[in-house]
Amino acid sequence: MATAVVLATAALPACSAGGSSAAGTDGKAPAEHGDGGTATVTVSPEGSAAKPGEPVRVAAHGGILTSVAVTDAEGTRLSGSLSESNRTWVSDRNAAPGTSYTVVAATRADDGTPGQSRASLTTRAAERVNKVDWRPGDGTTVGVAQPISLVFDRPVHDKAAVERQLKVTTSNGTEGSWGWMKDWSGKDRADWRPREYWRPGTRVTLDARLNGTDAGADGGWFVRDYRLGFTVGARQIVKVDLDRKRLTVERGGRTVRTFPVSGGTPGPETGSWRGTEVVMAKEGSIRMNSETVGLGDAYDQTVDYAMRLTWSGTYAHAAPWNAAYFGRANKSHGCIGMSDADAKWLYQHTTVGDPFEVKGTETKGRVALNNGLGDWNADWDTWRAKSAL
Structure with missing residues (x-):
């Protein structure tokens, strides 16, 4: 349970523009009373080793809060709101780890006497930080x-x-x-x-x-x-039919280009994935080594116009060594290959985030949600069920 520091709220003379009284070093100075008395204020969490991860709470006793300012060492204010009764204030955000805050609360006692109090708190530093x-x-x-x-x-x-x-x-x-x-x-x-x-x-x-x-x-x-x-x-969708060995680019609902391709050789290791794969990055000319994707020493070469589609190593890229198979057979190690000219055009006209909608009976299965940006391979109800809320 969070503890609270009790602050004295100094009464302000009727003609004064402001003023304050600080709590003692233990955070519990005795209340000072003017002619009509003053409100007291409590703040939680409190102290020099306060628990982070909780809202800052300020409460007035014997009066109401007229304003509250909670500011960190860099001058950033922690926003918050007063209750309907104006007797409590709660920050919108939690107190962050390893942060010092100054709390300034203006009050009005039940008899109308104004006052102001000030406190400070420092939260414990995080033992572990998540990024x-x-x-x-x-x-x-x-x-x-x-x-x-x-x-x-x-x-x-x-x-x-x-x-x-x-x-x-x-x-x-x-x-x-x-x-x-x-x-x-x-x-x-x-x-x-x-x-x-x-x-x-x-x-x-x-x-x-x-x-x-x-x-x-x-x-x-x-x-x-x-x-x-x-x-x-722009709305651009790349449709890949590996039964027909054709790739079609649609932009704004209209077909703008179609050309022959060759996908993965049918089989559990070399076949292409089907489903919606999203362009994650345009990587240009890259070295592809089969050993990095568990295919032994099948290949080790540089490819041009490479666009990454999955984490498991699926790309769309130029594959001139496979020219005899474009439009005729799927003979790659899982990637979608095409001629240099077609790959160059596609690379120049593709944006990160464009979908490749891949289908075909010779594919090895549907791409997993986490294999690249495969979110679209779940229907809407299934996707919503993955929310934590």
Whole structure:
């Protein structure tokens, strides 16, 4: 249970513009009485080793609060609100770990006498700190399938407490939901995706007001807030039919380009994934080594115009060595290969966040939600059920 420091509230002379009296070093100075008496104030948590992760609470006794200011050492105010009776004030945010606050409370005693009191408190430092890595980047323009994706450094056991601090706002009231999963890296991850693909032009803001939130056992505290904003670009969908070995680019509902491709050789190791895969990054020319994806020494070469689709190593890229199979057979090690010219065009016209909708009877299965940005491979009800709230 939080303890409270009892403060004396000094009476102000009737013609005075202000004034204050500080509590003693033990935080419990005796009340000073003017002609008509004064209100007293209690603050919790209190002291030099206060518990973080709780709201700051200020209460008046024998009067009401007329204003409360709680400020940290950098001058940032902790916002809060008064109760209807004006006898209590509670901060909107929790007290953050390792932070010193100054509390200044103005009061009016039941007989009308004004007063002011001041206190300080310092919360205990966090033994463990949790950090966040996020997608997409702040200020970016993304494709219509791009989710907000947060990956946490340490375990998040109290997912509900964390999710309550994650506020997504959009310029057009887009419906969406958070969903929790284990990232491909094994870390806890929370993604926010719309019910359907974003509408082009949507402006999106995430306010992750995490400072002062406890992730739970072994997870540590968050000691900062995060904020990012991005804009949704054109509606472009890349449709890949591996039965027909064709790739079609649709923009704004119209087909703008179709060309032959070759997908993964049918089989549990070399087949391509089916489902919706989102462009995670445009990586240009990269070295691909089969040993990094568990395929032995099958290949080790540089490929051009590489666009990453999954964490497990699926890319769309130029594959001129497979030219004989484009449009005829699936003969890759799982990637979607095409000619240099077609790959260059696709690379130039693709945005991070564009969806690749892949289908085919020769695929090896549906891509997992955590294998890249696979959120769209769950129906809406299944996705909503992954929220912690």
